Amino acid sequence: MRRFLTFFVLLIALAATLVYGAMRWVDQQFATPSALSSPISLRVQQGSSVRSVLMELQARGALKSAKLTEVYLRIHNRRVNIKAGEYAIPPNASPADIAKLLEEGKVVLFQLTVVEGSTFAEMRKALERHPKIISKLKGKSNADVMIAIGHGGEHPEGRFFPDTYRFASETTDVDLLKLSYGQMAQTLKAAWEQRAPDLPLRSPYEALILASIIEKETGQPAERPRISGVFIERLRKGMRLQTDPTVIYGIGAKYDGDIRSKDLVTDTPYNTYTRAGLPPTPIALPGKESVFAAVKPEDTGDIFFVATGDGSGAHFFSKTLEEHNAAVARYLARIKARNATPAPVQQPEKRAPSSNTATPAAQGANGNSTSASSAARANSAANNTGAPGSSRQSADAAPPVSQPPANDKAAQK
DSSP: OHHHHHHHHHHHHHHHHHHHHHHHHHHHHHHSOOOOOSOEEEEEOTTOOHHHHHHHHHHTTSOSOHHHHHHHHHHTTOOOOOOSEEEEEOTTOOHHHHHHHHHTTOOOEEEEEEOTTOOHHHHHHHHHHOTTEEOSSTTOOHHHHHHHTTOTTSOOTTOSOOOEEEEETTEEHHHHHHHHHHHHHHHHHHHHHTOOTTOSOOSHHHHHHHHHHHHHHOSSGGGHHHHHHHHHHHHHHTOOOOBHHHHHHHHGGGOOSOOOHHHHHSOOTTOTTTSOSOOSSOSSOOOHHHHHHHHSOOOOOOOEEEEOSSSSOOEEEESSHHHHHHHHHHHHHHHHHHHHSOOOOOOOOSSOOOTTEEOOSSOOTTSSSOOSOOHHHHHGGGGTOOOSBOOOOOSSOOOOOOSOOTTSHHHHO
C-alpha cells in the first residue's frame, strides 16, 4: 500500500511537472516573435469568430499555430471580442502582440477632410469617392439622405460640420453624416446660447445661413466678425445683402466661374441683389469660427467692404458710399499696376488634391471662393455705387446695385 501511495504521488508530481512544462512552453510560444518579414493588413468582418481570424493569420504567416494561440487564450481565460475593421499586423509580431492588438480593437483609422466652405454636394462626392467608406446613399436624393440620418424634411446644406474625420474601414456614409450633423448641431447650439443681444436673426437656423455667407466671403480668418458686422448692419437697416456667393449658389451647376450683369438681375431664391433679407437656406458648410462670428459680430457701423487687391484676401471696410468708392479706386489702381507688371511663371503643382477631401469648387486664400474683388464690382465705382463685398472675376461690368433699391426699407426713410 505504501509503495502504491509513493508511486501515485510520484505520478502526480510527474504529471504536474509535465503540465507546468507544457504551460511554460505555450507561454514561450505565445511570446515568440513570428517569422513575418513584412507588415500585412488584416480585414476583420463584422461577426467574425476568434478561430476564423487566427486561422487566417496562420495561413498568411503571421501565426505559427492558430490552435496553440487559441489554447493559450482559453487557459488564461482571455475572451477576445474582436472589433470589425482593418488591422495592421507588424513584422515579427508575436501571438501576444497580435492578441493585444485584437483585444484593444486597434484598427487602422482612415480620414476624410471636409473643408470649410464646401457644399453638401461636394461632401457627398467625397464620401462616395473614399475607398474605405461603404456607400449606402449613392444615387439617393438629398431628401432621402436626410431621412436616412433621421432628419427628414430638413434641407441638408449647412447642416454638416466641416472637419477631418477619422474612422475605421467599413464605416458607412450614413454613420459619418450622422456624426457630422451632430457636431454642427452642437456647435450651432453653443453659439446661439452665446449670441449678442438684439441681433436681427430670429433663430439658430438664420444664424447658420448667415454663417455660410460669412464663410464664403472671408479671405482672412480674422475678418470674419467684421464681415459679419457688415451683414448684420445691413439687415438692421433693411438693406439688401448683395453678396455674390449667394448668387453663385442660386445659379447652381450652370455657374462657369464668372458672374455677369444678367446674373445679378436674374431673380432666384438665393439672389440677394433682387431679394431682401437672408436666402432661404445656407449656401455652404460653415466652420465653427464663422458660426460664432454670425452671432458675435463686430459692431463697427461698416456697411461696405471690398478686397484690397493685394492677394492677401483682406478687405477695405467702409461706413459710407464715398469711403467705399475711394476704397474701390484704390483697388482698381492696385490691380492696374499689378497687371502692368509681367507675372512670374508659375510651376504646376506636383500633386493633385486628395480624393479624400471635400473642397470648394473654386478656392480663394483660405479655400473659399471669395478672395478677390471683381472688375465688375470695381466698375460700379464709376457709377457712384458699390456692393458690400465681392470676390468674383466677372466677364462684364455689373450694373449699379449697391444703393438700396426703392422698395428697400432704408430707401423709404
